[in-house]
Amino acid sequence: MRPVVRAGLYAALTLAAITFIYPFLWMASTTLKPPFEVGTLALIPHTITFDNYRLMWSRAPFGRALLNSILVAGTITASVLVLGSMTAYAMARLTFPGRRVLNAVTMGVLLVPGQLTLIPLYTLIVQLGWIDTYAALIVPYLFNATAILLLRQFFLQIPQSLIDSARMDGMGELRILFTIFWPLARPALAIVAIFTFMGSWNEVLWPLLVVRDQQLMTLPQLLTVFQLGGGAGTLGVSLAAAMVLVVPVVVAYMFLQRYFIESMAGAGVKG
Amino acid sequence: MPSISFENVNKKFGDVSVVEDFSLRVEDGELLVLVGGSGSGKSTILRMVAGLEPVTSGTIRIDDRDITHLAPRDRDVAMVFQDYALYPHLTVRDNLSLGLRLRRMPAAEINRRVTWAADMLGLESLLDRKPKQLSGGQRQRVAMGRAMVREPLVFLFDEPLSNLDASLRARMRIEIGGLQRRLNTTTVYVTHDQVEAMTLGDRIVVLANGRIQQIGRPIELYRNPINRFVAGFIGTPPMNFVEGSLHRESGEVFFVSEGLRVELLADRLPASIPSKTMTLGIRPEDVTLADGKPVSGGAAGARLSGRVLLVERLGGTSHIHFDVGPHRLMATVSSEEPPEVGDTIGIEMPSERVHLFGADGNALARPD
Amino acid sequence: MARRPKREKSSMRAEQRSAWSLTAPYAAFLLAFAAYPVFFALALVFMHWDLVTAPSFAGIDNVRLLATDARFGRAVANTFVFLAIHLPLQIVTALGLALALNRRLAFRAFWRATFFLPVVISGAVVAILWNALYATDVGLINNLLAKLGGSPIPWLTDPSIAMPAIAVMVTWKNVGFYVIIYLAGLQYIPQSCREAIELDGANTWQRFRHLTLPMLLPQTILVVTLSTINGFQLFIEPYVMTGGGPLRRTYSVVLYMYTNAFSYQKMGYAATIGVALALIIGAVVAVQRRVIGSAEAA
Numbered sequence: 001m002r003p004v005v006r007a008g009l010y011a012a013l014t015l016a017a018i019t020f021i022y023p024f025l026w027m028a029s030t031t032l033k034p035p036f037e038v039g040t041l042a043l044i045p046h047t048i049t050f051d052n053y054r055l056m057w058s059r060a061p062f063g064r065a066l067l068n069s070i071l072v073a074g075t076i077t078a079s080v081l082v083l084g085s086m087t088a089y090a091m092a093r094l095t096f097p098g099r100r101v102l103n104a105v106t107m108g109v110l111l112v113p114g115q116l117t118l119i120p121l122y123t124l125i126v127q128l129g130w131i132d133t134y135a136a137l138i139v140p141y142l143f144n145a146t147a148i149l150l151l152r153q154f155f156l157q158i159p160q161s162l163i164d165s166a167r168m169d170g171m172g173e174l175r176i177l178f179t180i181f182w183p184l185a186r187p188a189l190a191i192v193a194i195f196t197f198m199g200s201w202n203e204v205l206w207p208l209l210v211v212r213d214q215q216l217m218t219l220p221q222l223l224t225v226f227q228l229g230g231g232a233g234t235l236g237v238s239l240a241a242a243m244v245l246v247v248p249v250v251v252a253y254m255f256l257q258r259y260f261i262e263s264m265a266g267a268g269v270k271g
Numbered sequence: 272m273p274s275i276s277f278e279n280v281n282k283k284f285g286d287v288s289v290v291e292d293f294s295l296r297v298e299d300g301e302l303l304v305l306v307g308g309s310g311s312g313k314s315t316i317l318r319m320v321a322g323l324e325p326v327t328s329g330t331i332r333i334d335d336r337d338i339t340h341l342a343p344r345d346r347d348v349a350m351v352f353q354d355y356a357l358y359p360h361l362t363v364r365d366n367l368s369l370g371l372r373l374r375r376m377p378a379a380e381i382n383r384r385v386t387w388a389a390d391m392l393g394l395e396s397l398l399d400r401k402p403k404q405l406s407g408g409q410r411q412r413v414a415m416g417r418a419m420v421r422e423p424l425v426f427l428f429d430e431p432l433s434n435l436d437a438s439l440r441a442r443m444r445i446e447i448g449g450l451q452r453r454l455n456t457t458t459v460y461v462t463h464d465q466v467e468a469m470t471l472g473d474r475i476v477v478l479a480n481g482r483i484q485q486i487g488r489p490i491e492l493y494r495n496p497i498n499r500f501v502a503g504f505i506g507t508p509p510m511n512f513v514e515g516s517l518h519r520e521s522g523e524v525f526f527v528s529e530g531l532r533v534e535l536l537a538d539r540l541p542a543s544i545p546s547k548t549m550t551l552g553i554r555p556e557d558v559t560l561a562d563g564k565p566v567s568g569g570a571a572g573a574r575l576s577g578r579v580l581l582v583e584r585l586g587g588t589s590h591i592h593f594d595v596g597p598h599r600l601m602a603t604v605s606s607e608e609p610p611e612v613g614d615t616i617g618i619e620m621p622s623e624r625v626h627l628f629g630a631d632g633n634a635l636a637r638p639d
Numbered sequence: 640m641a642r643r644p645k646r647e648k649s650s651m652r653a654e655q656r657s658a659w660s661l662t663a664p665y666a667a668f669l670l671a672f673a674a675y676p677v678f679f680a681l682a683l684v685f686m687h688w689d690l691v692t693a694p695s696f697a698g699i700d701n702v703r704l705l706a707t708d709a710r711f712g713r714a715v716a717n718t719f720v721f722l723a724i725h726l727p728l729q730i731v732t733a734l735g736l737a738l739a740l741n742r743r744l745a746f747r748a749f750w751r752a753t754f755f756l757p758v759v760i761s762g763a764v765v766a767i768l769w770n771a772l773y774a775t776d777v778g779l780i781n782n783l784l785a786k787l788g789g790s791p792i793p794w795l796t797d798p799s800i801a802m803p804a805i806a807v808m809v810t811w812k813n814v815g816f817y818v819i820i821y822l823a824g825l826q827y828i829p830q831s832c833r834e835a836i837e838l839d840g841a842n843t844w845q846r847f848r849h850l851t852l853p854m855l856l857p858q859t860i861l862v863v864t865l866s867t868i869n870g871f872q873l874f875i876e877p878y879v880m881t882g883g884g885p886l887r888r889t890y891s892v893v894l895y896m897y898t899n900a901f902s903y904q905k906m907g908y909a910a911t912i913g914v915a916l917a918l919i920i921g922a923v924v925a926v927q928r929r930v931i932g933s934a935e936a937a
Contacts, residue, residue: 009742010744021756095651114872117913120676120910123688202761204761209900227767228878242767253756261819264759265819321838343838344839344841359832373841
């Protein structure tokens with residue numbers, strides 16, 4: 001590669017990288033600026049103030065929302081992993097009538113756009129009396145078709161001999177799944193865990209439909225409501241709220257980027 | 272038709288020298304084979320002619336035109352790759368014609384050439400198929416067709432037969448040879464298979480560690496290998512080697528090793544020999560079984576006795592593996608009445624068939 | 640057929656029983672949250688329901704209303720405006736970055752991670768962030784423009800600029816994802832094919848046009864399909880940034896559906912919008928695949 005071309009590529013890539021990182025840096029620094037400094041290009045504020053964060057925290061229950069998000073995303077991820085593995089295991093290694101139907105329906109689920117089922121799901125929640133409950137946020141997500149298909153694919157590749165010898169030792173199916181399959185399936189489980197958790201963490205539309213009580217709102221939902229309801233007042237405060245949502249993700253991403261990319265790009269394609 | 276000349280071509284990857292001081296001239300219409308093991312530099316040399324690998328120093332000319340620093344597309348050279356490198360998304364016809372379309376050749380001429388190549392290679396019925404619908408042999412022929420339609424100055428072949436099974440390889444060898452003779456295009460052909468080299472090449476270049484070991488016609492390399500490497504590389508089955516040393520005794524010269532003594536023709540040897548230790552070489556097909564008659568070709572040579580370990584019967588000929596003292600040797604004889612395992616046999620090594628290699632590996636005495 | 644030994648039969652039964660108990664929760668879930676909603680959605684199309692009083696039969700009222708609903712038409716038209724900007728921008732940018740990253744360069748993992756970062760971030764955050772970037776008075780972009788001597792552009796308040804502005808933002812958010820997809824595709828182009836086409840006489844552009852681009856066709860189809868579906872599902876961006884304005888020019892279909900359900904309490908009509916959307920997406924994607932497939936074959 002000629003040096004000119006190489007230099008040009010580095011320049012272009014650096015410029016591109018800047019356009020992706022700079023807005024976040026600017027956002028972070030804006031949250032530390034007093035109102036009169038907001039809007040300047042400076043990345044380091046002349047006066048650093050934590051007022052924005054204090055205001056944000058006092059105006060809306062962000063701490064509670066953070067806990068809600070962790071609870072909801074965590075429960076959903078745990079369920080998808082555990083219940084999903086159980087289902088995937090049965091679909092992959094056990095023979096039973098209806099296996100093929102189950103497989104076909106699972107793949108069919110992936111073809112249906114979420115918008116089609118959004119309203120009926122909403123009416124279902126209303127009829128169950130689950131508005132403003134954690135149940136509404138969690139139950140419809142307890143199983144994830146993409147995760148099940150992915151895990152099933154992985155489980156298909158585990159040698160039958162391992163199962164046979166375990167059965168001869170008298171192990172039941174659940175024992176086999178969790179003591180033999182799970183340790184072997186760590187990469188697949190990690191991938192599923194990441195895209196499930198992130199999907200739930202970032203979800204906004206569904207919570208906006210089924211939760212009205214601020215005490216139950218998830219973090220991105222509260223952030224949106226806060227922004228639109230005028231509770232923020234100034235740019236600094238609304239961005240401070242956004243930071244609460246972003247920082248944990250960015251930190252996790254910095255350490256686990258390979259897993260994030262593999263998970264969300266790979267699973268996204270299959271979905 | 273042009274010739275190719277290499278002038279002191281060197282290739283280094285970082286500090287590692289892969290091709291050293293390669294100088295050679297390829298004659299018009301010649302099929303030159305570059306043969307050697309992996310790491311010998313043969314593929315690198317080919318790729319330098321194609322322009323796919325930059326030359327560290329030296330010059331390459333095609334018909335007196337210095338192409339050393341030209342881009343591949345400007346060299347008028349066509350290559351058949353080891354994995355054929357067919358364009359997977361194009362039909363056979365489009366694969367053949369892409370190069371011509373890129374050069375904006377008129378459609379009528381493109382058609383003429385494609386039809387001509389397809390006919391010559393038996394591809395007429397395959398023109399609308401895609402590469403994945405073809406067998407290995409068919410893909411190989413499409414790759415050749417793609418090179419042919421360009422009517423280039425030089426054909427380059429990079430181990431084109433490695434991915435084919437043995438019988439197909441034998442057939443394609445004959446086809447390629449016939450094709451090249453008909454087209455009379457200068458060709459450089461790289462292979463690790465010395466049978467391919469011997470059957471296809473007008474001349475062969477044996478390479479090892481980036482250096483030329485020997486250049487010559489196949490029969491020359493067979494009869495007069497210039498060093499131990501070439502001697503052991505060319506010829507199937509490979510040459511027998513015995514380590515030993517030289518002794519002079521009452522005006523006669525002998526090669527001596529444990530359990531073995533061969534008289535050599537003194538006037539064939541150079542006057543002064545730096546070291547006494549040397550290696551004797553003799554091809555299995557030159558070793559004959561003694562049957563009581565005197566050793567042929569005048570005095571000298573050897574008559575030894577050995578014990579048969581293994582007899583490989585191949586129908587018309589047999590390979591006899593036997594021990595002479597601590598040395599394991601092989602003879603290839605016609606199968607009239609091959610000996611049995613455990614037999615003691617008499618072996619003759621005619622001196623004019625014996626090769627001698629000095630401590631540095633170079634040949635000291637060659638047969639006529 | 641030979642009779643199976645008794646032990647085998649009972650172990651088969653045991654296996655079936657385990658399987659059923661393992662998959663029963665999932666089957667129940669599918670029935671309640673996957674199958675039922677699909678069928679009920681279709682049923683809702685023919686109903687009027689405000690969730691308070693009992694649902695009433697509506698015949699094809701909802702469908703007729705949708706066919707003449709200017710707001711729905713506007714929302715669909717807005718989506719096409721969005722796609723007209725977003726799709727080409729996405730393809731060109733993602734492909735360009737992927738081609739750049741496909742060489743032997745240092746820091747490749749770093750660049751890749753940077754481009755992918757916005758994919759991981761919540762859409763709500765990205766919307767709020769770009770709201771700030773696009774703000775006419777204190778926004779970062781206009782600030783930069785001012786430094787370069789330009790005058791501020793009303794990114795989100797001008798009816799003809801707002802949707803394109805959102806399209807650029809969504810491209811920024813998702814391009815990293817498609818870079819990964821294109822990179823994976825580029826790995827599959829054999830080095831020897833690249834060399835062969837060079838010897839055949841191709842310059843860099845010709846190599847791109849005749850080898851790289853055609854071999855990336857599956858990836859391009861994927862980019863177009865996923866981006867299109869994403870475009871039709873636009874919600875949080877107009878919701879947060881413009882509320883659907885100015886002059887309803889960023890109003891999206893999902894936003895309309897949401898409003899009908901949440902604010903107007905018209906479940907039947909909202910469901911009708913949902914069904915219509917699913918059908919539109921299916922049709923558009925099918926047409927796209929046909930068009931791209933044949934364009935490349937030419």
